Structures are given as C-alpha cells and as structure tokens.
Amino acid sequence: MKSQNYILGFDIGSSSVKTSLVEAATGNVVASAFYPKTEAPIISLKPGWAEQDPQMWWENLKLGLASVMREAGALPANIMAIGISYQMHGLVCVDKQQRVLRPAIIWCDSRAVPYGDRAFQELGADVCLPRLLNSPGNFTASKLAWVKENEPEIFERIDKIMLPGDYIAMKLSGIVNTTVSGLSEGMLWDFQNHCPASFLTDYFGFSQTILPDVVPTFSKQSVVSKEVATELGLCEGIPIAYRAGDQPNNALSLNVLNPGEIASTAGTSGVVYGILDKINYDKQSRVNTFAHVNHSAEQTRLGVLLCINGTGILNAWMRRNIAQELSYSDMNELASGVSIGSDGVKVIPFGNGAERVIQNKELGCSIHGVNFNNHTKAHLLHAAQEGIVFSFCYGMEIMRRMGMDIHKIHAGEANMFLSPIFRDMLAGVSGATIELYNTDGSVGAARGAGLGAGIYQSAEEAFATLAKVAEITPKENLRGHYLEAYAAWKEVLEQSIK
Structure with a gap:
C-alpha cells in the first residue's frame, strides 16, 4: 500500500x-x-x-x-x-x-x-x-x-x-x-x-x-x-x-475561470462554454447563462453555455447503424477522403431531444442531398461530423452577439476532439485556435475538491500540472471553403425551422 x-x-x-x-x-x-x-x-x-x-x-x-x-x-x-x-x-x-x-x-x-x-x-x-x-x-x-x-x-x-x-x-x-x-x-x-x-x-x-x-x-x-x-x-x-x-x-x-476564456466538450452532447463578468442573456434562451463555479454576489462570473444535444451520440449512431464494422478511428480515416462540404450531403444533427439553440424545437436528425449514384458511407460519416461542427458554429454566432470573444477554445483530448476532421473543421469555421489538454471531468472534480478542502491555496497551484498536448490553428487557405459549406448547411437548417 x-x-x-x-x-x-x-x-x-x-x-x-x-x-x-x-x-x-x-x-x-x-x-x-x-x-x-x-x-x-x-x-x-x-x-x-x-x-x-x-x-x-x-x-x-x-x-x-x-x-x-x-x-x-x-x-x-x-x-x-x-x-x-x-x-x-x-x-x-x-x-x-x-x-x-x-x-x-x-x-x-x-x-x-x-x-x-x-x-x-x-x-x-x-x-x-x-x-x-x-x-x-x-x-x-x-x-x-x-x-x-x-x-x-x-x-x-x-x-x-x-x-x-x-x-x-x-x-x-x-x-x-x-x-x-x-x-x-x-x-x-x-x-x-x-x-x-x-x-x-x-x-x-x-x-x-x-x-x-x-x-x-x-x-x-x-x-x-x-x-x-x-x-x-x-x-x-x-x-x-x-x-x-x-x-x-x-x-x-x-482552468477556465475568467472573463473571455472558453471551454468546450464534445461527448454525447456538445458544449461551448464561455465566461462573462457582467449580467447578460440571450433573449430567446438559445444559449443559456448560469452561475459559474467561482460566481458570488461580490464577483460576477457567469458561464454562457451553448449546448448541442446531438453531438457524439450522432457519431455513435452512425457507427451502430451505418458502420458497425469500423472503429471510430477507422470511421475518421474513411471520412477523411471526402472533401469539405461532403459533396452536398448535409446532416442536421438534432436527433437527441429538444434543442435549445433552435428554441426547444425537436426537429429530429435529418439527412439532405444524398445522391444514390454518387454518395457513399464515407459521405454520410463526413457530413455527420460537419453537421455537429456547424451546429456549434450556429450557436457561437449568438454568443458573439452577446459580447463573447471566441478566438481560443480549450478542450480535453477526448471524445469528438480525438477526430482530426472535427478539430480542423471547428478551427476552420470558427477561426479559433483549439488547445487540447490532458484532463477530464473527474480529474477536474478532484482538483476542485483540493481547492475546496484547502489542499491547494489557489487555482494556479491546483492547475500547475495541467498539460497542453496539442494546438490546432485555423488553416487560412481553407477558411473560405469551410464558410461556404457552413452557409449551405445553415440555409437547410433555417428552412427546417421555419
């Protein structure tokens, strides 16, 4: 022992x-x-x-x-x-x-x-x-x-x-x-x-x-x-x-605790979460504002949360029903052969309950633009990841209008952030650099308990060993292609929610 x-x-x-x-x-x-x-x-x-x-x-x-x-x-x-x-x-x-x-x-x-x-x-x-x-x-x-x-x-x-x-x-x-x-x-x-x-x-x-x-x-x-x-x-x-x-x-x-800092996850659901130091909200509640862990009456620290229910669960559904024989790594490799925009295939990923970003509508997941002669399993897998990324960016537009500066995204090296397609696409469409760290929720909870119990005297001490493992910067030469594909996807979404 x-x-x-x-x-x-x-x-x-x-x-x-x-x-x-x-x-x-x-x-x-x-x-x-x-x-x-x-x-x-x-x-x-x-x-x-x-x-x-x-x-x-x-x-x-x-x-x-x-x-x-x-x-x-x-x-x-x-x-x-x-x-x-x-x-x-x-x-x-x-x-x-x-x-x-x-x-x-x-x-x-x-x-x-x-x-x-x-x-x-x-x-x-x-x-x-x-x-x-x-x-x-x-x-x-x-x-x-x-x-x-x-x-x-x-x-x-x-x-x-x-x-x-x-x-x-x-x-x-x-x-x-x-x-x-x-x-x-x-x-x-x-x-x-x-x-x-x-x-x-x-x-x-x-x-x-x-x-x-x-x-x-x-x-x-x-x-x-x-x-x-x-x-x-x-x-x-x-x-x-x-x-x-x-x-x-x-x-x-x-270690995202201060105004302007952004964190993201992409597990079953996907989240972009940013810190504000003033009371603010989206009048349509498409993104939500909560007290952050360090909020108090004396120090305003609010977390603005964009949540997409249909994130990793869509990728898991694709594996169970479309690509049972493949690992997630194999799915990424197959999808990587498809160009930005998935040759016109678009996936609206809202198949996991009502989505706040579209005002609690329950659209279900839908697939658009499939041509039986041209499109393959690879197109569906690529379009699914695009649909997840584009739904993130749709919500991030709202956050920016609230005053959120999204130029750097912190995330754990896990779930959808393990996918090079997802990471490159998110950086490309959002224009933000993505920093990946070797941590997860249970480790964060342990460090939080260290702060709460007085084992650590500050957040700096608690997170001194937090290790950055990768950095993904936007590929400027592809930015136009990403934005064009996003605009086409957004048009389909907005037709769906009319």
Missing part, C-alpha cells in the same frame, strides 16, 4: 461514471476507471423522454472507486477530499427517508418544454430574463412542474429535489445540499436578489422547503458517513469539498 495523499474525483455522466484518483502533491492522475464499460441505458418510455435510475450511478461509482483504489494501491486513510461533477439539469426526487421516488428525469428529456414555455409567457420575459437569465425552459424546475401535474401522488411524497451530483453527495454523506451554481442551472436561483427564485417556485406551486440548503461550491459541504465508509471501504469523515455540473466543471478542469 502507498502512503501518498490523494483526492477522489467522480464524474456522473449519462453514458458512464468516471472515477479518478489524483495525487494531491503533484496533481498527477494515478488511476482512473469508468463504468459501465458499455453506454449506460437511458429509459425512454415515450418519444422525447429520458430517464435513468440514480441507483445505477451509485453502483457504477462503487465499481470505479474499487478499481482505482486497487490499481493505485491507495490506503483509505490517505483520501483527503472528494469532488463531484455531474450531468446537468436532471431531477432526482427523494422522500423523508432519502429514498428515490421515481427514475431521474435527465438533461435530454424534453417533456417539460410546455411547462417552461407557459411560465415564461405568463410571468413575462421582463421578469424571467433579468432574474433567471433564461426562460424556465426545459430545466429542473419545469421538470418538477411536470411531476406535480402528472404524478401528483409522487409529488406529495417529495421531501427534497436534487440534481444528480447532489444525489451522489447525499449518498456519500446522508446530507442533502446544493450550490448556487446548481440552483441556477435548474432555474431556481434569482440573480437580482441573490437567493432561491421564490417567484418561480410560487408560480409552479412548490414550497421552497423542497429545495436543498445552499453551500459554497468550494467548501467542506459534508463528510462521508460511517455507514457509507464501511460500504465503500473508505474512512469516515472524508470531506466532500466540491461539486459542479459537468460543463462548469469542465471549464474548471481546463
């Missing part, structure tokens, strides 16, 4: 739970694991619905924890803190005994759209936008409104609602709490009054007692309970010292 001190980071995704064990002194990752080894199931009882069993997250966390402790030969007594990253906008409901009352309604579930739209219309944009910075939309508060109307017997039994990360912290500690950043992503934080959004909970008919207590993002939020320490093979009293939604946490993991 080794005697170094470690920090644990958990990333509760919709595809898997990732666990990383980080050496506190060096910031080096000594072990990591993810479970399940195939994509976690999403329950979809009706079109547009998406649910998961929270107990599944917990069971996969236990598997990952056991794996990293075994791989590193770490002593339980040397775990100094725990940090949690989680899929955003979910709804977990528990009773007074902290028993889950129904499957979690997760981020890509679109059933709550009408509830958020009605609240926005009846409360008014002049109330919602300055206070929530968004329409209530398809977020956690609106999902709870759906439960209240459609499952009243469950609603009556709810003691607390939580986000997925709050649930994991509750399982570890027996304590229910949340953060300002968490409440803001659920449309439950009032930025004008710096308190929970009573005007919206009153409108929906929720008591504010249903909300967890608020704790600072970087702090000793709770500690591992004796019972759970026995279950997990850890020590009682380890502080849970940080939690954040996956996109604010991804920005933290890339």
